[in-house]
Amino acid sequence: MxxxxxxxxxxxxxxTGTDIGPLMLAATGEGLVNVVFHASDAVRLxxxxxxxxxxxxxxxxxxxxxxxxxxxxxxxxxxAGERRAFDLPLDWSLISGFNRQVLRALASxxxxxxxxxxxxxxxxxxxxxxxxxxxxxxxxxxLPVVVPCHRVVESGGGIGGFGGGLExxxxxxxxxxxxxEPLF
Numbered sequence: 001m002x003x004x005x006x007x008x009x010x011x012x013x014x015x016t017g018t019d020i021g022p023l024m025l026a027a028t029g030e031g032l033v034n035v036v037f038h039a040s041d042a043v044r045l046x047x048x049x050x051x052x053x054x055x056x057x058x059x060x061x062x063x064x065x066x067x068x069x070x071x072x073x074x075x076x077x078x079x080a081g082e083r084r085a086f087d088l089p090l091d092w093s094l095i096s097g098f099n100r101q102v103l104r105a106l107a108s109x110x111x112x113x114x115x116x117x118x119x120x121x122x123x124x125x126x127x128x129x130x131x132x133x134x135x136x137x138x139x140x141x142x143l144p145v146v147v148p149c150h151r152v153v154e155s156g157g158g159i160g161g162f163g164g165g166l167e168x169x170x171x172x173x174x175x176x177x178x179x180x181e182p183l184f
Contacts, residue, residue, distance in 0.1 A: 009028075009029065009057060010028070010029060010057075010060060010062075010065070011026060011027075011028055011033070011051060011052075011055055011057050011058070011059045011060065012026065012027055012028075012059065012060050012061070012062040012065040012067075012068050013025065013026040013027075013034075013048065013051075013059045013060070013061055013062070013068070014061060014062070014063035014068055014069075014072060015039050015044060016063075016072045016075070016076060018075070018076065018079050019079055019171070020037070020079065020164070020168045020171055020172070021037060021038050021039075021168070022038065022039040022040065023035060023036065023037060023039055023075065023145070024036040024039035024043075024044050024047055025068060025071050025072055025075065026047075026048075026051055026059060026068075027065065027067045027068045027071060027091070028055070028091045028093070029067075030089065030091040030093070031067065031088060031089030031090045031091040032067070032068075032071045032088050032089070032090050032091065032143060032146060033051075033055070033090075033091040033093065033094060033142065033143075034047065034051060034094060034142045034143065035075070035142070035143050035144050035145055035146055037144065037163065037164035037165070037168060038164070038165075054093075054094055055093065055094075067088075067089065070088065071088050071146075074086050074087070074088060074146075075145060075146065078145070079145075079175070081175060084111075084112035084113070085111070085112060086146050088146065090107075090143060090146070090147070092104075094142040095140060095141070095142055098125075098127070098133060098137065099136070099137040099140050099141075101125050102121060102122075102125055102133075102134055102137040102138075103137060103141055103143070103147050103149075105121065105124050105125050106121060106147060106148060106149065106151070106152065107146075107147045107148070109124060110148060110151045110152075112148075112176055113176045113177050113178060114151065114178070115151045115152070115153045115173070115178055116151060116152055116153070117131070117152070117153060117154065117155035118131035118132075118134045118135050118138075118152055118153075118154065118155070118160065119131040119134070119155055120155070121134050121152055122134045131155075134152065135152075135160070135161065138152050138160075138161075138162075138163075139161070139163055141163070144163060144164060145172070148172075149162070149163070150162060150164075150168075150169045150172040150173060151173075151176075151178075159173065159179075
């Protein structure tokens, strides 16, 4: 196998510090495959073990891998308020079925600075009444921030849940101008 073939098989990761805490990003030769919030050592180790099991290869720390370095750059630029959309190849292999369908609809149809209700997103994928299933899909999102599950809110005005914690969701929505900046 040539070196290019090995690059396609690699699973690389890096941790980057951000205003919402350390984020771990992981990529395959196909694209960004995982973003993990609050990437302390313990959280990072669990995430890397899950990735190894799910993808069948050992993750390697390589912040200089081109696709990963670009993903880190774009995420940091977004969090600095300098980028409104991501231009990255995504590897959807950690999610399938309805969850993948919902997350793809979210990624392509809910732009920066807008929100959608859980029920409305369910309707967009042909599952009216599937608000709870959409909530489960958001909780299973392997690519938060880049696939913007923070933009999915309750129809009654509540912000709903968030795998990265409600404070993080509020910060992301404030960054996009959807909510006022938190006072403290």
